[in-house]
Amino acid sequence: MxxxxxxxxxxxxxxxxxxxxxxxxxxxxxxxxxxxxxxxxxxxxxxxxxxxxxxxxxxxxxxxxxxxxxxxxxxxxxxxxxxxxxxxxxxxxxxxxxxxxxxxxxxxxxxxxxxxxxxxxxxxxxxxxxxxxxxxxxxxxxxxxxxxxxxxxxxxxxxxLSRYDVLAKRFEQEQHDALAFLKSGIDTRNQRFNALIEEIERVAVRSRAPILLTGPTGAGKSHLARRMFELKKSRHQVKGGFVEVNCATLRGDGAASALFGHTKGAFTGAAASRAGLLRAAHEGVLFLDEIGELGPDEQAMLLMAIEDKRFFPVGGDHEVTSDFQLIAGTNRDLRFDVAQGRFREDLYARINLWSYTLPGLSQRPEDLEPNIHHLLAKAAAETGRAVRFNAEAKVRYLEFAQSAAALWSGNFRDLSASVTRLATLADGGRISLAQVDAELVRLKWLWQRQDGGASAAGGVDLETLVPESTLAAMDLFDRMQLEAVVGVCRQARSLSEAGRKLYDRSRSKRTVVNDADRLRKYLQKHGLNWEAVSARGDRSAERAPPRRERLLGAPVVRPRIHRLE
Missing domain, CATH: 3.40.50.10770 (Hypothetical protein VC1899 like domain (Restriction endonuclease-like))
Structure with missing residues (x-):
């Protein structure tokens, strides 16, 4: 050789x-x-x-x-x-x-x-x-x-060589500690979420470029942004503080002033100069939650501040500087907002270098149990009173929490509130079966109210999906079953995820598991496919164009936005 x-x-x-x-x-x-x-x-x-x-x-x-x-x-x-x-x-x-x-x-x-x-x-x-x-x-x-x-x-x-094993193990331990820190010490089991956090950990300690966190409300964007800052702080990578602002709370003329500051006399009521939040985040981290709510003027000013680290305060003739790292959060699909002209394409390109979508709680059913344990430990540390589930109560709560009937529309906020209620009402430090049953009734009622009276398995308008002649020939049982399946699909991010929820019991009895294929064949039996049933939310806006468009008689062309796996 x-x-x-x-x-x-x-x-x-x-x-x-x-x-x-x-x-x-x-x-x-x-x-x-x-x-x-x-x-x-x-x-x-x-x-x-x-x-x-x-x-x-x-x-x-x-x-x-x-x-x-x-x-x-x-x-x-x-x-x-x-x-x-x-x-x-x-x-x-x-x-x-x-x-x-x-x-x-x-x-x-x-x-x-x-x-x-x-x-x-x-x-x-x-x-x-x-x-x-x-x-x-x-x-x-x-x-x-x-x-x-x-x-x-x-x-x-x-x-x-083995003589470098100690160095390699130290490096691995440091990375493991960083991952545990970002996850608040919760031993999460969802593989996709763990892989996501691993990449975020590498980016957080190696890059100062903007980071975009997307995902539903309550998925933990704000919490993760703060943990990323604390991780960078522990590595001596930032000197400044963590400044957080919800852009949805910024309205009118005060939005630019709050972010970029203003000079004395810049507008009526400006009796003194104001530094603004961007300057407060100098040498630190600025977290702009719901960044999609910013107005066009603020978007233009923010783009300049990100690229050049300088900007003009409201009413100012001289530029000021601020060297901050931006972490942005949103529960909206900014690609759609860019296509509709509501969000600047150049700003989106600038903040989208590192983009991560945090999954909702219903998309991580295997992580419910470790998160419940974490919340109970947190409650015990705050109150000095340890609380646990009894065996039957724990089984009942987890079965419901991991089922398709549990919307978790508020994500971790809903879970935290639920566990807090159970821990507070527990007598003798034990959460009983009766308490769990009462809590499940409350959760179902809460999600029914938020969903306009429809549960996860209902409220689906099959007339927009299935021909009227086909519906007329269906038994009530078959129609209700199809409604429930479509409801689960609209809560899931992928065909495979919906299949795992729908076949969560029978799948363990099969030698060959292909939940996606089983669900695909079921939908095909009714003349449906994943693209037709997976769109979430009210589509009435798509069926009825805005008033100006109706008056002009112009066709409405809307881009189709698909969530990336």
């Missing part, structure tokens, strides 16, 4: 590799020295450098061609504005590594960590440790006595 070729990946050392004239050969230069070892052949060198050091990179390339003609030097320009910014450096290097055509079957890779900023070296270490670079680290050292003939030495560091 032929010996593998050696490929070195390393940064240009703007100080260590520098030098001009004949005297440069009397100086130890780590990148050049890699190719000067007689018993080691470097077949290819991927030399990463900033475009502003183009001349130095070309000089090193020429010198290596003189001492090691067999070494191919590829110059890789990386436009990094701030080489000490971890998020920017890691992002650029990560993108390059993911696109690089590694061939480990014919090549071995050495990541050179002697040159580059400390941040670049750390990024290189992380990429090797995570196996994105399938190789080892190489560290070069100068000779004890500097001579042109002595290239010094180098050492290979294989992160797979």
């Amino acid at each position: 032929p010996k593998k070729k050696t490929v070195v990946i390393g940064f240009l050392g703007t100080q260590l590799d520098a030098g001009g004239g004949a005297g440069r050969w009397e100086k130890w230069r780590p990148t050049v020295s890699m190719t000067q070892h007689e018993d080691t052949v470097i077949h290819r060198l991927e030399l990463l450098y900033s475009p502003r050091h183009e001349a130095l990179a070309q000089g090193v390339q020429r010198d290596i061609a003189m001492v090691s003609p067999e070494t191919e030097v590829r110059l890789v320009a990386m436009d990094v504005q701030d080489p000490w910014d971890f998020g920017e450096m890691y992002g650029v290097l990560y993108d390059w590594v993911r696109a690089y055509p590694f061939r480990p079957e014919t090549e071995q890779y050495w990541a050179h960590i002697t040159t580059g900023t400390h941040v670049a070296q750390i990024c290189m270490f992380l990429l090797v440790e995570s196996r994105f670079i399938p190789g080892v680290l190489v560290q070069t050292s100068p000779p004890k006595k500097q001579t042109s003939a002595d290239p010094g030495s180098f050492a290979l560091i294989d992160l797979d």
